[in-house]
Amino acid sequence: MAASRVSQVLQEVGTLAFPGVFDTLSARLAQQVGFPMAFISGYSVAATFIGEPDMGLLTQTEMIDRARRICLSVDIPILVDADTGYGNPLNVYRTVKELIAAGAAGCFLEDQMWPKKCGHMRGKRVIERSEYIDKIRAAVEARGERDFFLVARTDALAVLGLDEAIARVDAARAAGADASFVEAPTTLEELTEIGRRAPRPNVANMIEGGRTPVLPRERLAELGFDLILYPLSGLYAAARAIEHMYRDLKQHGTTHPQPGQMMSFPEFNHLIGVEEKHALAERFGV
Numbered sequence: 001m002a003a004s005r006v007s008q009v010l011q012e013v014g015t016l017a018f019p020g021v022f023d024t025l026s027a028r029l030a031q032q033v034g035f036p037m038a039f040i041s042g043y044s045v046a047a048t049f050i051g052e053p054d055m056g057l058l059t060q061t062e063m064i065d066r067a068r069r070i071c072l073s074v075d076i077p078i079l080v081d082a083d084t085g086y087g088n089p090l091n092v093y094r095t096v097k098e099l100i101a102a103g104a105a106g107c108f109l110e111d112q113m114w115p116k117k118c119g120h121m122r123g124k125r126v127i128e129r130s131e132y133i134d135k136i137r138a139a140v141e142a143r144g145e146r147d148f149f150l151v152a153r154t155d156a157l158a159v160l161g162l163d164e165a166i167a168r169v170d171a172a173r174a175a176g177a178d179a180s181f182v183e184a185p186t187t188l189e190e191l192t193e194i195g196r197r198a199p200r201p202n203v204a205n206m207i208e209g210g211r212t213p214v215l216p217r218e219r220l221a222e223l224g225f226d227l228i229l230y231p232l233s234g235l236y237a238a239a240r241a242i243e244h245m246y247r248d249l250k251q252h253g254t255t256h257p258q259p260g261q262m263m264s265f266p267e268f269n270h271l272i273g274v275e276e277k278h279a280l281a282e283r284f285g286v
Contacts, residue, residue: 005077005105006149009036010201015221020231022048024073028271031074040067041231042081043118056115060086060095068102077105084114089138096142106149109139119155119183120210126156133171140176151203152177158184166197173199184211195224203227
């Protein structure tokens with residue numbers, strides 16, 4: 001199989017810090033500022049699509065629909081949070097097929113028991129290691145020879161300890177997964193051990209205010225991490241900016257944007273491609 005789009009990005013840039021996106025607008029912004037790749041998190045889609053926490057409430061069809069729309073809106077490769085695959089290995093098989101058809105460049109597949117929870121929340125449970133590896137095998141078979149980067153995520157660290165978490169990503173990589181992701185280490189010491197023991201490429205999940213220390217890309221690269229994901233930064237920043245603007249409007253009955261606080265009408269039209277659509281319309285006499 002030829003190198004995947006995600007593998008090519010890693011070969012070109014080395015250790016990559018990249019963002020989570022949650023809709024077509026945030027994906028276009030990620031592409032516009034120059035990121036070579038982005039990620040769709042289940043947490044952010046649950047929040048923006050159904051207004052619920054990341055606690056197993058988002059369905060497979062809802063996630064794939066959002067992924068399809070995002071992948072169609074940009075040219076950069078998009079990784080998708082596939083949660084647990086939404087069931088047993090047969091469900092995983094279908095999920096991977098659907099994500100490939102939607103244009104996704106790969107997915108994260110985890111070992112939590114359904115209904116899953118955000119990896120930085122309390123009360124997580126995990127399935128047996130053998131059951132998880134069956135899911136990985138199903139994902140690998142569903143992918144076949146196509147361009148699809150499979151990240152094996154384990155939440156076993158919080159439940160069963162570091163040794164079991166490492167054993168799970170080792171087994172998942174042996175079964176054909178392309179990258180390792182031990183979720184929610186809580187100390188620098190745990191990050192160091194994961195970077196040293198888990199097979200590379202390794203994912204580090206940087207959630208501001210979460211359980212894992214947020215470290216610079218250079219430091220994480222030294223520790224052995226290759227994909228440095230900031231899955232919720234854009235979501236949290238957007239929520240604060242919208243809240244601030246709405247409060248200003250509510251208080252004053254109008255807006256008082258400071259320089260740089262809001263995009264202008266022309267800037268936003270450029271982002272969403274208004275002139276390109278005008279040009280396309282003119283070609284067809286519209």
